Amino acid sequence: MTPEPNFTVKELMASFISHQVRDGERVAVGAGLHVPRAGILLAHLLRCPNVRLYVVMTFTSLLKEPRMEPFYTVYDNRPTKWAEGYVLHDDFQEDPRLVSDTFVVGALQIDKFGNSNLIGVGKDYKHLQFRGPGAVGTLSMAHYVDRYYLFVQSHDKRIFVDKCDFISTVGWGEGGADGRSKLGIPGNGPVYCVTPLCVFDFDETSKRMRLKSLHPGVTVEQVIENTGFEVIVPANVPTTAAPTDDELETLRGRIDVEGMLRR
Amino acid sequence: MTPEPNFTVKELMASFISHQVRDGERVAVGAGLHVPRAGILLAHLLRCPNVRLYVVMTFTSLLKEPRMEPFYTVYDNRPTKWAEGYVLHDDFQEDPRLVSDTFVVGALQIDKFGNSNLIGVGKDYKHLQFRGPGAVGTLSMAHYVDRYYLFVQSHDKRIFVDKCDFISTVGWGEGGADGRSKLGIPGNGPVYCVTPLCVFDFDETSKRMRLKSLHPGVTVEQVIENTGFEVIVPANVPTTAAPTDDELETLRGRIDVEGMLRR
Amino acid sequence: MLASERKSLVIDLDAAAATVRDGMTIAIGGFINSSHPMALVRQIIRRGVKNLTVVGAASGGLDLDLLIAAGCVKKLVTTYMGGEHYCPVAPFFRVAAQRGELDIFECDEGMFYCALRAAAQRLPSTPWKAGIGTSFPQINPEIKVYNDPVSGEPMLAIPAIKPAIALIYAAQSDAYGNVQHVSTGFGDRAMWRAADKTIAQVERIVPNEEIRKNPLATSLVGVDAVVRAPYGSHPFAGPGYYIEDSDHIREYVAAGNAYAKSGDRKPFEQYLKKYILDPPTYEDYLEVVGIKRLLQLHEY
């Protein structure tokens, strides 16, 4: 039997996300999603001193901050104490790439090509079974950034569907390596989809979702059972890399001081 | 013989322009043109305490300023000491009407319908006889403002032509009361054209230029001789109203302290 | 003979709310649980205004949900209707949308600002590329697909949306409508530019000299009217002054969820009566909330 890991799945996901950040980029910290937020800050503190963090409509660097004071929202004024400069909310439409080079997109539904839906569930737009919150800025950010990541807090067949009822953010469209370019959509699209069970990537040719790694203790069968489309499963599926001690220390001591990721 | 007036033609023109400003409006002070600038400030100090003056990309009120410190340019940083707020130069394209409700347009050429040209003189754009400075912002401002005024510092047949070689700012197009609306251009277009000899307005039906008033000592013949198109001359042409003593006192004591309008 | 003094643009809350009439298109500033002109919003509800087209903030929130719950809204222009960690989807919005009782101009933040910018620029539409390949052109028939005249590639034309009035919350203004937000002001400038008229509801009215000390902070250079309402964004945050009132927001969300989950409107009717219909004035609303609670909400 595998020993109980000394980290939570949320910490694991944060560690994985932290390795997607590249030094020198602009990175929007969507504070509402605690796990991606922690991952981005972790990258900044450990490997990426030159990222420009977009926090509550300010840009900043937090290298010298001993602990990230809690901020749970994208509207809280308190983090603006760290500001080096402001970029207003409507400025994002003037130049999406000045806000962020990469982005994390959540969803009500995600299909096998990484298209996602925040509009609602149901066949008739005028009479939805479940009305979602709306696209927020995901549509435009995901269109313009260099690349983006899908992230969900639960993994089941309601979320992972064969076909989204509505598409609010394009992944690989109807599939294929030219799935985006033939629609005239720039950027490298969704790279990974991070769930509490596993990480998906996309098959290079078909751009269908493929199992990239399983979180510790999760089986291929569990993923297949909880996914509403056929998952590409390679012969060998590694385990998602555990957070290092350095990462856990920094996460717990400086970023997730209140333990949101340990609950 | 008429007694020598106690004011200059520039002061007369400034007084006339001051009466075109309406209280509560936003008014861009194009500092390069001294006469319109003086006229706008005169209106502000005497009749229009609530105009918002756009001065060197700031908005301000100058009611409490005992004397307008000299500023001859639209780029001088010193008048920003009066700022109540900034509106950046590129913001003007976001909302031209937030910059100004009215505007003054200068020109190399003006035709009988009030169309004007800052591009150049000559038939072949690639080989102009005289290349002008360019349209600056006149095209867009004149398009969007409620109404505008043409202003020239000299009055001759090179300026007042039957047809502009190029049109950088539309007046009444090819004429007629629907000369603007049939092009889909909003606003009330050019209202008056102020010259060192006279003031023109526009015939209500044809929208051709018409003599509205003659400056003191100027004859109808002088205007006709120096204008390259046929001027509509009403039966009675009044003399342009002289600046009042109040106006002259305020102009000379608070606005045109260095006497630019007296030279 | 000199011009008289500048005219004060300060008006009272009811006079401001009275400018909003049935069927109008209005914009409401702020961002999710922060910076909404709630004193004005409550007064609009008290006045029983109907059939509004509300251009909510990008992103909007429970301020708009309250207007929907109170029956004021016919059509909504917003990109997000939730309360972040308080509730993933605004409850009255959710029900009204699911029943098809609400017209929605479905858009994301990029498109939202395209629509406001087109209005500000006096253009019939502005282009946006993001959205090609999504469901937006289908679910929002006001958005047109066309080919760019320069490159020939398919584009979306986002139509201008021009609010007759923008209602903005900010920290302070002078009597002449020079408004200063604390921090970013979110997308409020875009609403100000787009709207025919803007009314700013502020925590403080300060002397013009105060504004001139930091003109760079003037976020809206000249609004049309100013209303003073301290704690006026409550229960939402007022940047620089107070954080949001979590308990109050949870009380509202609980009332909303009772309706969304079991069709029981009573808890909301009680909320409406207690906080909006019964208190005769804005100050009485603050009395109901209680000075002790208000003083607990300090930002630091």
Place this chain on the structure above:
Amino acid sequence: MLASERKSLVIDLDAAAATVRDGMTIAIGGFINSSHPMALVRQIIRRGVKNLTVVGAASGGLDLDLLIAAGCVKKLVTTYMGGEHYCPVAPFFRVAAQRGELDIFECDEGMFYCALRAAAQRLPSTPWKAGIGTSFPQINPEIKVYNDPVSGEPMLAIPAIKPAIALIYAAQSDAYGNVQHVSTGFGDRAMWRAADKTIAQVERIVPNEEIRKNPLATSLVGVDAVVRAPYGSHPFAGPGYYIEDSDHIREYVAAGNAYAKSGDRKPFEQYLKKYILDPPTYEDYLEVVGIKRLLQLHEY
């Protein structure tokens, strides 16, 4: 194990100028006789760069005229080429335009910012209404007339113009590219947004802590490189530091007018030799101007 310190973006003048290569599209910030990155402009001339497409400021000025005079410019994108009261039309521009030796993207300020915004927004074009009924669609064939997809009315499509590099003058920056202008910064933000890379030439490099004291003043939040050059806008104004050098501008205009009126390029060649080609470094240029003269140009 923590990340190392942030990397300084400060580079020297020649390294900055060397990023501008033959045939590139570059933007140059400022406004008429103020706020041009002249240390960089002179270094570009010294390096003999050719065939530039220069997106001059709206409105541009004698900085661009100097680049034309020195033979660096193939195409110009600007709305105005003059020196205001020093000269109504920039002399070398005038001659080159009259001879058809210069490609001009003829536009007004509204169109100019449309082109930059389209680049920033990654759109092939953005619409503008003003210009219908004028000669612009004829004299600038890159501007297309089309019908708005929503209203059907005729519109102008202004094509995106994307500078590879924007060269901006500002008062100060930290070592990490957080730039603060004094006062408005004119249209420099629009160039920064549109360009692939931005280099800021500043009077002072200040500690990051100084920037954080007034983040609202940060006009360009993150440029790609920073160059220190005190008095670096000379002979033009540096807001907050010095006014323009009228005598020097008149000297340039006189040299330009000699050429424009009688074809005599000698006075300009002397100017070029004295101020640009002969001084081996930027500091030597300031020596030629003279510290006494520089100190006379204080803003107040």
